[in-house]
Amino acid sequence: MEKKKLVVIGGVAAGMGAASKIRREKPDWEIVVFEMGQYTSYAACGLPYYIAGDVESFEELIVRNPEVFREKQNIDVRIFHQVTAIDTEGKQVKVKNLSTGEEFWESWDYLLIGTGASAIVPDVPGVDAAGVYALTNLQSGIDTRQGIEKLNPAKAVVVGAGYIGMEMAEALLLLKMDVTVVDMADQVMTTMDKDMTTMIGDYMKKEGIHLITGEKLAKIEKNSEGKVKAVVTDKQTLEADLVILGLGAKPNSEMAEKAGIELGVRGAIRVNRKMETSVPGVWAAGDCAESWHLVKKQQVYIPLGTVANKHSLVAGINISGGNMEFPGVLGTAITRFKELEISRTGLSEREAQESGIECVATTIESSTLSGYFPGTGKIKVKLVAEKNTRRIIGGQIVGFNGAAKRIDTIVAAITSGMTAQQIVDLDLSYAPPFSPVWDPVQVAARTLL
């Protein structure tokens, strides 16, 4: 077997995952990873909990250091090295050593792009003020925590009530700040239907969040020292000495585009289900790339850690000469705000309608444990099904005390094409400390019938 050379751009989840897989399959290949930052292979999803202090040091978020990759796996990871251009014809990348300023070209037989995503930073005046943070990578998390320690802010505004916004609002509340969350939509968590998110908004307010919906960020005001002073929406001015932007992520795909590699949904790098780009020999994985959606039957952009891990496995197997298709996503997501757990998968009712799918939906309220059991909590479950077949195509859960992980049952049901009746028929687990006799997911399925 011929010895080949793989170059990987980006040393976080997708890049290092694929590199590791390929190393296992191809012990004699040359594998070089360029990472522009200082850190490799870390759990970005843990950043809000690191900022809150739930996770004490950022080192705990690092799964594996560059030295370990180098010594244990013979993967040549070069941190502080930024790839600045891709030459697909000449099969080489231009690299800048950020420590020395030196630039050089590195050749490859296979190229894997794992450049990740960046937080969306809106183009409004004052967004560059000191005290404005957006979570994008480990360094940004470290900066945010250090910034908070230095500024000791009393009033925080979180712009965007999605996953990151929600998790950061919890973190800042734990840090004893006065927290306002503002979103331009008329609800929090727009990946869910409004009938499910009302309970979330109510709980956030009860826990002390000033929640403002239906207002759009207009500008950020700074004081004479360049520090943030207020967030101005289209309707009011909100005092703030800390601002967190939670407006979602966009793929880092500009360099790929410049190299003539095709982009797809929302600017993500277009890939087939083998994770190969439009250019043979060039692969993409993780938050910079598209994913196949199992229900929508089309490519979507879902930048999440689980997806990045699966991307990297598929890309790694295919680059090594194997044959695997990306199995597809359902847009499954889970989070919590303090005690309230939130999860979703598949299509929301709104998404189903937008996709032109004739659907039925039901929302039920039940309890997470047997009603008489201490610690039982309220749970709401929404199921969305195709109208004719009653095949489940989406689910949403909001509730307390073990509510949200139940989404995995719905994930398995959607993936295997189950109908509402087939969910009712499942022999799910029951004991008073864990569930009512009919699991809330089954109660929802029964109501759908």
Add this chain to the structure above:
Amino acid sequence: MEKKKLVVIGGVAAGMGAASKIRREKPDWEIVVFEMGQYTSYAACGLPYYIAGDVESFEELIVRNPEVFREKQNIDVRIFHQVTAIDTEGKQVKVKNLSTGEEFWESWDYLLIGTGASAIVPDVPGVDAAGVYALTNLQSGIDTRQGIEKLNPAKAVVVGAGYIGMEMAEALLLLKMDVTVVDMADQVMTTMDKDMTTMIGDYMKKEGIHLITGEKLAKIEKNSEGKVKAVVTDKQTLEADLVILGLGAKPNSEMAEKAGIELGVRGAIRVNRKMETSVPGVWAAGDCAESWHLVKKQQVYIPLGTVANKHSLVAGINISGGNMEFPGVLGTAITRFKELEISRTGLSEREAQESGIECVATTIESSTLSGYFPGTGKIKVKLVAEKNTRRIIGGQIVGFNGAAKRIDTIVAAITSGMTAQQIVDLDLSYAPPFSPVWDPVQVAARTLL
């Protein structure tokens, strides 16, 4: 539509569930339920928690009282009425009013037998001693709690380390007793494989239980007042002033057998998948009846609340003239011992071998949350798959902090015929407070490949 008369024997989960379903379908039918005890429609699974005091009063366990059935649903529930004989030819049952002693015959067009199960009481000397309890129905739970309050026992011996034994051991520990658990098998929880139960036994010992395996109950010694003094095994004498028998349940099927109704597995009433017995017009549901096993493809005896509920739904629909087959069980069960959660579904490795299925199995250890997240706990997952196809046929989970309910993902996977690869491919939910990036169930599935 002709007006018919339904008689139900037994007013707990299965009987009342079917009666309620039939009432909804047939508003004008006459429905009579005979219940020999005082209580209807209660959650027997909650009894250990009631005895522990987690659930304060037994009334909380009662879902619906006889009066409510009578007034709201026009179901003629007669408590303290024992059916003593079934006449299938004459389509009538012999009933004894336990309050008055009066006996009478009641006719029916349809008969539903929901007589439940009784705790197995071994035929050893001294088993009738005061202070020896076995949980069988709500009354037995009330008796046990009152007995404990009266006797104020210091030393308890639980015979049998299955679900009830485990739950009662926890309850007695909470009540500050010195608790010994003894089982004749060489492991606890024999519905699981020994490599999984070691962790349970170790934890029980750590929490203060004296755990004795591989010893068989020989007799119970009583003092001169007839009160229990000791439990004698085939190897030693264990002092005790309270004994709980947790030796499993046997179907209450003698009366059906005497009436010429066929019995099946382990003495349970033989039913087809419509829950009809060998005698046309006579149906059985709940802990007295068999259930279809989805993997074994044969009838089994699994007396559990969830199963009883599904039985009653199927029987109710069919008696009302509808058409539904019992969907089948996997023997899913879940429990906890203090903080340790335990669940299982499908076939254990031993059961698979006994069934002659060529299988592969794997046991992995992981964490319930992201490894760096506060409160993360150890979790062990075992998966059993058909050797050739890698189709999953069984799963077992032991662990802390949200471990056990993950069994439901495995239930859905087995039911829909998923392979280990298809479990790996599932887009399960992930966030640091809920799971590692690869859910432990997926880690086990990956190891199986």
